[in-house]
Amino acid sequence: MKFLIFAFFGGAHLLSLCSGKAIYKNGISKRTFQEIKEEIASYGDVAKAIINLAVYGKAQNRSYERLALLVDTVGPRLSGSKNLEKAIQIMYQNLQQDGLENVHLEPVRIPHWERGEESAVMLEPRIHKIAILGLGSSIGTPPEGITAEVLVVTSFDELQRRASEARGKIVVYNQPYINYSRTVQYRTQGAVEAAKVGALASLIRSVASLSIYSPHTGIQEYQDGVPEIPTACITVEDAEMMSRMASRGIKIVIQLKMGAKTYPDTDSFNTVAEITGSKYPEQVVLVSGHLDSWDVGQGAMDDGGGAFISWEALSLIKDLGLRPKRTLRLVLWTAEEQGGVGAFQYYQLHKVTQPWIAKHLYIRQSVHSQISTSVLGDPLLSSKLSDRGIYLC
Known part of the structure; x- marks a missing residue:
């Protein structure tokens, strides 16, 4: 119901921006926004019937x-x-x-694609089992796994600045969570950027605002001409821990095993x-x-x-x-x-x-209460929506 309510009131609010102005198609005035608002209001009884059936009736x-x-x-x-x-x-x-x-x-x-068996263990400075989830389309490791020193970075910019340190290592991204759309690039592109500087594998801090030691999964994307390396997400807690260790100058070594395979x-x-x-x-x-x-x-x-x-x-x-x-x-x-x-x-x-x-507008809300919109082929409407805090995906 949240989606329906949002779409209705969001649309009504947008209509109110130009109330009384005509809508044009091929240069010919068709109807005013006020007329459309009145038509929407005329469906009030139908809307109530739908709500009553969904909330109180047999569809409850x-x-x-x-x-x-x-x-x-x-x-x-x-x-x-x-x-x-x-x-x-x-x-x-x-x-x-x-x-x-x-x-x-x-x-x-x-x-x-199937993930197969997967595991990660920190061998130095102490033994610690790391929870991981391989990312969709990732390749696997050799059967014996990959054992290598870790380079911890907080951004792609830092990775570029420290590119000479990355060769032959496992890159761990401990990027701060800003919002999903901005932070997810580390999950989708982290392996590619790490491979460009010679890393053997990449581990990405899960794209999440909160964590209860829970790694996330999701899709990642390889790039033509760039070596494919294994990649997985780790928990926020483990990413933070390794970042603290690295800031103290402590050497970190991880053994990574992934049985992922694409059919x-x-x-x-x-x-x-x-x-x-x-x-x-x-x-x-x-x-x-x-x-x-x-x-x-x-x-x-x-x-x-x-x-x-x-x-x-x-x-x-x-x-x-x-x-x-x-x-x-x-x-x-x-x-x-x-x-x-x-x-x-x-x-x-x-x-x-x-x-x-x-060429159409769609407004959607996921069950996570994240609202996103897209307007294809209508930059004016896109601008009006973004001006009102409705941002485009």
Whole structure:
């Protein structure tokens, strides 16, 4: 419900910026913002009915219970895994049984990476087992592992300044957490930057504002022409500890073992369902989430919650017997964690027949309460949003 409330009030606030001004299309005035505001207000009773059904009616807790059943039954859903394909088939059946329209699967070729067994141990100045999680698409180490001295840095700039010290070492990044969008570059690019200066491997402080000795995982990206080196995330606590040791001039040695391996791409599907529009069926309002997850959790938050809330949006409208003017389309992406693979291939498949997907505004809120927006092809609207504290991804 947070997403729906945010989208409604955020949109109303944006409309108020230009109240009374006409909206132009091809130089011809169509409607004023005031007229649009009045139309939105006219749907008040419908909005109340949807809220009452979701909060107090038979749909109360339904999305939560549906999600719990899937994650308890299937578990983690890593790209390329049998679990992911089982989840896709279950959701295909669920959407059909829910009475939604045009339920179908659209084929996608997706990456298949597995982490294998992995471990890290600090050998000097004392024995200490380091919790790690290999990053998606990372290569593995030799079977005997990599044993090397550590170079601790807090930024890419520091790594460049100390490039002569990095050769033959394991680079440990202890970058401060600023926000996700700025700090995640160390996870995605840390291995590449370390490899450029001759490092044997990289360990990255987890991209998190808080930690309970919990390493995070996520995707990382290699670069053509740069040697591929093993890379993993470590906990905030271990990154801070090694940073303190290094500041005292203490030599740190780590043994890193990773059994990660990449297999050939495999077949998967985006899962699609609709409620066909009554007046403008060719115009589509798309809601979505992704079914895949990482392998070290059940994927309830990322992104089971987003996927099932999106499904619930269509279920609520169907249950009330409402027929929107425009088609509502649900897409449950595959292989989002590997770089938005499912969404990219969806775009490639539909951009010719449905060019609207190349120019639109979307506002989304994850279950982590992180709101992001994107405006494609409309710099003026982008500017208006950012001026009001709504920043673009």
